[in-house]
Amino acid sequence: MTDTPEKINLLGLSPAKMEAFFADLGEKRFRAQQMLKWIHQLGEADFEKMTNMGKGLRAKLAEVSEIRLPEVVYHDVSKDGTQKWVMRMPGGSSIETVYIPEKERGTLCVSSQIGCALDCSFCSTGKQGFNRDLSVAEIIGQVFVAAMSFDKPGERRERKITNVVMMGMGEPLLNFDNVVDSMNLMMDDNAYGLSKRRVTLSTSGVVPMMDKLGDVTDVSLAVSLHAPNDELRNKLVPINKKYPLKELIAATNRYLSKLPDRRKATIEYTMMEGVNDEMEHAVELSELMKQVPCKINLIPFNPFPNSGYKRPSNNRLYRFRDYLVNQGHIVTIRSTRGDDIDAACGQLVGRVEDRTRRSERYINAIQLDNIDSEQTQEGPSL
Ligand code: SAH
Ligand code: SF4
Numbered sequence: 001m002t003d004t005p006e007k008i009n010l011l012g013l014s015p016a017k018m019e020a021f022f023a024d025l026g027e028k029r030f031r032a033q034q035m036l037k038w039i040h041q042l043g044e045a046d047f048e049k050m051t052n053m054g055k056g057l058r059a060k061l062a063e064v065s066e067i068r069l070p071e072v073v074y075h076d077v078s079k080d081g082t083q084k085w086v087m088r089m090p091g092g093s094s095i096e097t098v099y100i101p102e103k104e105r106g107t108l109c110v111s112s113q114i115g116c117a118l119d120c121s122f123c124s125t126g127k128q129g130f131n132r133d134l135s136v137a138e139i140i141g142q143v144f145v146a147a148m149s150f151d152k153p154g155e156r157r158e159r160k161i162t163n164v165v166m167m168g169m170g171e172p173l174l175n176f177d178n179v180v181d182s183m184n185l186m187m188d189d190n191a192y193g194l195s196k197r198r199v200t201l202s203t204s205g206v207v208p209m210m211d212k213l214g215d216v217t218d219v220s221l222a223v224s225l226h227a228p229n230d231e232l233r234n235k236l237v238p239i240n241k242k243y244p245l246k247e248l249i250a251a252t253n254r255y256l257s258k259l260p261d262r263r264k265a266t267i268e269y270t271m272m273e274g275v276n277d278e279m280e281h282a283v284e285l286s287e288l289m290k291q292v293p294c295k296i297n298l299i300p301f302n303p304f305p306n307s308g309y310k311r312p313s314n315n316r317l318y319r320f321r322d323y324l325v326n327q328g329h330i331v332t333i334r335s336t337r338g339d340d341i342d343a344a345c346g347q348l349v350g351r352v353e354d355r356t357r358r359s360e361r362y363i364n365a366i367q368l369d370n371i372d373s374e375q376t377q378e379g380p381s382l
Pocket of ligand 2: 116119120127168
């Protein structure tokens with residue numbers, strides 16, 4: 001038996017923590033940068049191949065640390081190029097990650113928790129309840145695995161992942177520190193080097209954490225609204241009872257005001273037939289959204305067994321969108337991608353054996369396409 005599990009997993013060290021780690025070893029700062037590059041840019045997990053680190057240092061590293069990757073139990077590529085990975089985490093539960101290629105960019109949808117405690121009525125991740133937070137290594141490991149699938153270890157890879165959205169399983173603001181550290185790695189020039197505009201955190205509205213987020217980072221923000229009034233939102237997104245719309249809108253504006261540029265929030269609105277897709281909802285939503293600089297992303301409900309909700313017809317979707325566009329809003333309808341591999345997030349996890357607790361479960365159905373689909377329609381600016 002080795003003592004492997006107790007070794008520090010360098011995969012999960014943020015740039016600041018990597019520096020601290022090397023400082024503890026009595027090494028200079030540039031070693032941290034070299035290590036970040038080996039791991040995240042070159043996909044190298046073998047210390048022996050890190051030739052710019054001396055032999056002695058490599059031996060020391062192997063003694064106290066390791067680069068432990070997530071266990072991929074499923075990977076598939078859809079006809080349209082969408083890719084999906086299911087990764088089994090220690091403990092047996094699985095999470096999933098989806099890559100969506102488009103003409104000008106490639107978006108990776110990343111999970112932040114196993115399950116979710118917030119229990120939104122239309123979300124199958126919510127239906128499975130909360131299991132646990134993902135560690136930094138488990139979050140950034142999803143980016144590592146996806147990035148590496150485009151290249152071989154040790155080679156400089158093409159930058160196929162241009163955008164990351166924290167829209168997989170879980171509420172990222174409830175796993176705050178690990179999500180912030182992971183996003184810092186995504187944006188660090190020695191790691192994935194993504195622009196802060198191209199890393200998006202999606203939240204159902206954990207207001208105090210939105211303020212905290214604005215104090216430590218300037219990533220793009222997506223807010224899962226789904227209803228234009230408190231009465232309906234209380235039913236769909238229960239956290240609204242704690243942080244109602246007025247507070248959520250104010251917190252969104254506070255976040256935007258801290259950004260160094262004039263970025264808009266993305267407002268996600270999952271459309272469910274007869275629930276929140278009537279014209280009266282469009283009217284109410286339009287008024288509410290005049291209070292926030294935003295683009296509205298309409299997400300057709302992604303059905304899953306026994307959800308009790310239906311995806312609206314295209315006519316209803318377009319009618320809703322057209323009203324908003326005519327009112328001057330920027331609106332996208334999220335397109336469905338990767339249907340042939342169940343790439344809509346969550347649909348697959350339940351089919352891959354889960355040894356710990358839910359082998360028979362057909363888990364969930366988060367829609368995972370890019371937040372800016374090609375169907376963007378811009379109205380006159382507000
Ligand atoms: N917890 C965060 C991020 C993960 S969910 C949040 O709620 O924002 C990512 C997006 O998918 C959210 O907007 C969520 O409301 C939406 N979603 C969840 N279940 C869905 C479903 N069945 N169909 C369509 N969208 C869904
Ligand atoms: Fe959690 Fe987001 Fe699903 Fe709500 S929609 S239950 S916050 S993952």
